[in-house]
Amino acid sequence: MGRLRTRMRVTARHAARFGIEIVLLGLMVATVCLVIWQDSLLRRTLVIDPVNTRGFVGHVYGDKDLDGNSEGQLDPARPLAWSCILRTAYEYPFCGFEILFDPDRFARGYDFSHGGTITIDLNYQGPGDRLRIHLKNHDPRYSLPGKNESNKFNRVEFPVRQGFQRIELPLDQFAVADWWVNGNRITPELASPQFDNVVSVDLQTGSAPGAGPHRFRVDRITLEGALISPAHFHLILLVGWLLLITAVSARRIARLKSDLAYQRQLEHEAVRRAAEAVAAVAEREAAQCLAEESRLRAERGAARVQRVLENTSDCVFSVDSDWCFTFLNDKAREQLGASAEIGTSLLDLFSSDQRQAFSHCFLQALAHRRPASREIHFPPRNAWYEMCVVPEDDGLTVFFREITARKATEEQARWLATHDSLTGLPNRRLFQDRVDALAGEGKSAFALLMIDMDDFKQVNDTLGHDAGDALLCEFAERLRSAVRPGDLVARLGGDEFAIILTGVASGSAVEQASARLFERLRAPHVHAGAVLDLKASIGASLFPTDGRSRAELLKHADIAVYAAKADGRGNLKLFEPEMRSAMQSRMSMVSLARDALAADRIEPWYQPKVDLKTGRVIGFEALLRWRDAGGRVHGPDTIVAAFDDPAVAGAISERIIDSVVTDICRFRAADLPFGHVAINASAAEFRCGRFADRLLGRLAAAAIAPELVQIEVTETVFLGRGANAVEQTLARLSQAGVRIALDDFGTGYASLSHLKQFPVDILKIDRSFVRDVATSENAAAIVSAVVNLGRSLDMDVVAEGIETVEQGSWLMAMGCALGQGFLYSRAVPADAVRALLLALPARQQAA
Structure with missing residues (x-):
């Protein structure tokens, strides 16, 4: 088959x-x-005769359009007959008849580019002996700007006789008219005859046609040409045969490969049958060998398992269906005691409670026929064990190990996940869970206190993190000792703490609890010989009065803390709805300041300080101004909250100092007698400890003498634990030649001892005293006292806020030599300083 x-x-x-x-x-x-038959197959024929004129349009023309007087006329009885009379008024008289193949000017003609002939059956009567034929070929490349000529004039001139004649002209006798090439400025490569888009045939009188009447009657015009050239036709046939031969060869090669593959398949089938017979014999022998090897391997595996079970650090034993031991390793005997032997009952070794735990795990493994695990506490040894019970066909195998250390580690990890490792207080996570639980129950009122340590960063910066950690621990312990047993004290991070006062529903109860906190924090803490104050600002919100969710309560308590800090720190603020708008206003100020910094719209303006007697400008004070996106200028009071943000305040200070240094360089380059420039410095700038080095470094880099710069500080920088750092910074600046001015003197909390302790060179009388100096005896007495004090301590005294001539006169009468205010000039930008220096003496003289 x-x-x-x-x-x-x-x-x-x-x-x-x-x-x-x-x-x-x-x-x-x-x-x-x-x-x-290629000639017949490839021939294209176009015939025009009086019967076949559909699709063609003919018209007669003469030289009348070119200032001649020759004109032609169609024969109405014959579509292809016409006559014309040539007169010698024009230098080159002519007339002709053109038949358009493309009357609508769609640029669609006939392709005779592969050669051919034109045949004309013509009956001619007239004085001429030569005629011309134009075959016009359309190509837009010939068109000139402003002209609508895009047809190439391919022409040939031929002899003609009287009467009927047939004229045959090969297309290769045509040439392009010289006047057309020159008139259209055609490039040489486009000046050859072209027949790929013939749009009309034109029969015209020849050169020297002779004057008089000319009559023409065309019986037939035949254009013959090839669709493609014979060479292209032969090439197509050759390519077709090559493709056909290639396909047939590929098919035969594929069939040959198929025959060879079939023969190989027959051979492989025979070899496969022989191999299968041999393999069957080999498999039987191999199966026997494998069975023997498996038996030996099983025996070795059982022995190996026995050794592993005997020597593992885990306790392993097996029991039968009566709970009697069938196997115990040495570790199991050690843990279960000497009474645990093969054949004894497991249940006899444990109490009833322990039996219940064992039996529950055993029965679970037997019921589900899969391993069951359980952790068991063994009170006699105060130890924890992990037990795994594996069901067997004839009982159970039990693995158990001691996990007391692991349980202790897990407990420690759980504690660390919810507590602060430094202070031992609950952390933010546990605090939030407790707030969520109380708010979710909604059964009783409670208060949420947010507590920020005041000036904690200064401790870290000046005394180091060890002192900061010790202060945090002491602070946490005092908070813990000040609350009731049911209250929760937590550290949320950094210097931020929180307290939940359970059962508190009124502001008075919060104030009482806060009073206990402030009382406990009143005593200072001593660390490594340094006395550290424990001060805090507290903000409180009540559930459900101020919110029913954790987010609302925390937000409102934060707003209250911010209000407490803005009110001088070290106090309690209960949340009030009005605080929200104040908070938003402060946040808006900080945002405006950040935007102005980012857009480089913060700049110093300069208010002159003058000699009250001569009106001469002795220096300037740099005052902060900033521009909004519309270019309007604002004073510092519109972003005053930004100065409470350390990062933003520091960036503003850096920007002002850099700008002042740049402006001083410009003043010197312009040879302006600006005297000096005073820069205001806040307490925050002294806390970093590098203010003096940064300022002096900038001055040195710009080659500016320190004597050209003054630093103005208020009395508040002398207060608090940072007074030593302030003293060192001012001393460093004073030694370098920078003069120190005490601004707003008499309005702060400093004592006169500060004038001796700190290197103050200038006292500035606050504008509140100057405003009333001419109308208030008290104000006049204070101003007189400050002037005399400055004279006694050899300090310059500058009066601020002089707005009237009367105020200036009173100050001069009291001995005050220097002043500044609107009377002399408001603050101006740096570009206006030159004009101010020129105008101010003249204005003072006129006053």
């Missing part, structure tokens, strides 16, 4: 091969026929 199928396949392949050869022979005959 297999041989029959093989013979049938071979017969089919032979038949298919001969069929292909017959097809190829037929294609060869067809190719020969195509070559023989």
Whole structure:
């Protein structure tokens, strides 16, 4: 049967091969026929006669349009007959008849680019002996700007006789008219005849046509040409045969490969059958070997498991269905005691409670037929064990190990996840969970206190983190000792703490609890010989009065803390709805300041300080100004909250100092007698400890003498624990030559001893005293006292806020030599300093 199928396949392949050869022979005959009749197959013929004029439009023309007087006329009885009379008024008289193939000017003509002839059956009567034919070819490349000429004039001139005649002209005799090439400035490569888009045929009188009447009658015009050239036709046939031969060859190669593959398949089938017979014998022998090897491996594995179980650090034992031991390793005997032996009952070794724990795990493993685990506490040894019970066909195998250390570690990890490692207080996570639980229950009122340590950063910066950690621990302990047993004290992070006062529903109760906190914090803490104050600002919110969710309560308590800090620190503020708008206003100020910094719209303006007697400018004070996005100028009072933000305040100070240094360089370059520039410095700038080095470094880099700069500080920088750092910074500046001015003197909390302790060179009388100096005896007495004090201590005295001539006169009468205020000039930008220096003496003299 297999041989029959093989013979049938071979017969089919032979038949298919001969069929292909017959097809190829037929294609060869067809190719020969195509070559023989190629002229007829490739010929294109265009015929125009009086009967076949549809689609064509003819018109007669003459030289009348070119200042001649020759004109032509169609014969109304014959579509292709016309006449014209040539007169000699024009230098080159002519007339003609043009037949348009493309009357609508769609640029669609006929392609005769592969050669051909034009044949004209013509009847001519007239004095001429030569005529011209134009075959116009459309191509937009010929068009000139401003002209609508895009047809190439391919022409030929031929002799003509009287009467009927047939004229045959090959297209290769045509040439392009010289006047057309020159008139259209055609490039040489485009000046050859072209017949790929012929749009009209034009029959015209020839050169020297002779004056008089000319009559024409065209019986037929025939244009013959090839669709493609014979060479292209032959190339197409050749390519077709190459593709056909390639396809037939590929098919025969594929069939040959198929025959070879079939033969190999038969051979492989025979080899496969022989191999299968040999493999069957080998498999039987191998199976026997594997069975023996498996038996030996199982015996070795059982022995290995026995050794592992005997020597593992875990306790392992097996029991049967009666809970009697069938196996115990040495570790199990050690843990269970000497009474644990093969055959004894497991239940006899434990109390009833322990039996219940064991039996629950055992029964779970037996019921589900899969391992069961359980952690068990063993009170006699105060130890924890992890037990895994594995069901067997004849009982249970139990693995257990001691996990007391691991349980202690897990407990420690759980504690650390909810407590602060430094102070031991609950952390933010536990605090938030407790607030959520109380708010979720909603059964009783409670108060939430947010507590910020005051001036904690200064401790870290001046005494180091060890002192800061010790202060945090002491602060936490005092908070813990001041609350009731049911209250919760937590550290939220950094110097931020929080307290939950349970059962508190009124502001008076919060104030009482806060009073206990402030009382406990009153006593200072001593660390490494340094006395550290424990001060805090507290903000409180009440549930449910100020909010029913954790987010609302925390937000409102934060707002209250901010209000407490803004009110001088070290106090309690209960949340009030009005605080929200104040907070938003402060946040808006900080945002405005940040935007102004980012857009470089913060700049110093300069108010002059003058000699009250002469009106001469002795220096300037740099005052902060900032511009909004519209370019309007604002004073520092519109962003005053930004100065409470250390980062923003520091950035503003850096920007002002950099700008002042740049402006001083410009003043010196312009040779302006500006005297000096005073820069205001806040307490925050002294806390970093590097203010003097940064300022002196900038001055040195710009080659500015320190004597050209003054630093103005208020009395508040002398107060608090940072007084030593302030003293060192001012001393460093004073030694370098920078003069120190005490601003707003008499309005702060400093004592006269500060004038001796700190290197103050100048006293500035606050504008509140100067305003009333001419109308208030008390104000006049204070101003007189400050002037005398400055004279006694050899300090300059500058009066601020002088707005009237009367105030200036009173100050001069009291002995005050220097002043500044609107009377002399408001603050001006740096570009206006030159004009101010020129105008101020004249204005003072006029006053």
